[in-house]
Amino acid sequence: MYLLIPAAGSGRRMDSEWLRQGTAQRNKLLLNLLGKPLLAWTLLAAEASSHISWIGIIGQPIDWDDFTTIVTQLSFTKPIHLIEGGSTRQESVYNGLQALPPDAKHVLIHDGARCLATPELFDRCAQAVLTCAGLIAAIPVKDTIKVVDQEKLIKSTPDRSQLWAAQTPQGFSVPLLKKCHQEGRRQGWEVTDDAALFEQCHLPVLIVEGEETNLKVTTPVDLAIAEFILTQRLNRAV
Numbered sequence: 167m168y169l170l171i172p173a174a175g176s177g178r179r180m181d182s183e184w185l186r187q188g189t190a191q192r193n194k195l196l197l198n199l200l201g202k203p204l205l206a207w208t209l210l211a212a213e214a215s216s217h218i219s220w221i222g223i224i225g226q227p228i229d230w231d232d233f234t235t236i237v238t239q240l241s242f243t244k245p246i247h248l249i250e251g252g253s254t255r256q257e258s259v260y261n262g263l264q265a266l267p268p269d270a271k272h273v274l275i276h277d278g279a280r281c282l283a284t285p286e287l288f289d290r291c292a293q294a295v296l297t298c299a300g301l302i303a304a305i306p307v308k309d310t311i312k313v314v315d316q317e318k319l320i321k322s323t324p325d326r327s328q329l330w331a332a333q334t335p336q337g338f339s340v341p342l343l344k345k346c347h348q349e350g351r352r353q354g355w356e357v358t359d360d361a362a363l364f365e366q367c368h369l370p371v372l373i374v375e376g377e378e379t380n381l382k383v384t385t386p387v388d389l390a391i392a393e394f395i396l397t398q399r400l401n402r403a404v
């Protein structure tokens with residue numbers, strides 16, 4: 167199974183003081199999490215998955231030396247390719263799709279920032295994508311969600327039983343996802359995940375049970391929570 171890891175973001179929602187960590191401002195995926203860069207944890211889970219056989223890291227060229235160091239230090243056995251990212255996640259994934267080998271039939275896409283996804287989740291998604299056109303890992307929403315207008319007045323309260331929080335991995339048939347991305351570019355659609363392009367093209371996307379711990383490190387609080395979860399996990403493994 168082919169895996170693309172978008173890792174070309176700028177981490178605007180991560181406080182800039184945190185991003186500096188005493189040096190120049192850098193990609194949040196290079197932040198230290200229990201002695202390793204955040205991205206290393208994501209890659210370790212992909213390496214441990216029994217279904218992933220090819221990994222493409224989509225990054226900005228300025229980070230490539232750091233990414234190469236991570237890969238070298240962790241002695242990965244799977245082939246890892248560096249692909250140039252774009253100015254949005256959508257553009258980065260588009261570039262990733264163009265860089266897949268021509269024989270790639272299915273692909274998983276997983277945010278570098280979701281560094282707590284387990285190898286089992288990768289495997290579950292990799293198996294399921296062989297039987298459907300598109301899927302995403304997701305979990306039921308725990309909060310009551312409000313739709314709000316510009317004046318911060320509540321407009322409605324959607325039925326929670328129909329709400330799921332989207333995660334990654336997201337998996338797709340490569341030719342279909344390429345077509346959806348092309349259509350999105352043609353029509354100027356701006357989306358925050360790949361499933362949204364499938365939806366806009368009226369293609370079905372299946373939900374695969376995600377993981378509550380599979381959070382996306384977006385703000386400093388997320389980094390603290392990730393550290394806590396990872397510590398618990400590592401202690402349990404001892």
Ligand SMILES: Nc1ccn([C@@H]2O[C@H](COP(=O)(O)OP(=O)(O)OP(=O)(O)O)[C@@H](O)[C@H]2O)c(=O)n1
Pocket residue numbers: 171172173174175176177178179180194195224251252253254255256258259277278279280382383384
């Ligand atoms: N131009 C971009 C923007 C984002 N990403 C990646 O998409 C994933 C999800 O994005 P997010 O967490 O929002 O990361 P950032 O864009 O870095 O954060 P922010 O939105 O706070 O700036 C991350 O792994 C990020 O590196 C990417 O590959 N290319």
Ligand SMILES: C[C@](O)(CO)[C@H](O)COP(=O)(O)O
Pocket residue numbers: 255277331332333334358359360382384
């Ligand atoms: C793909 C994603 O992780 C699903 O939750 C998410 O949409 C990434 O982008 P975001 O802008 O941080 O929501």
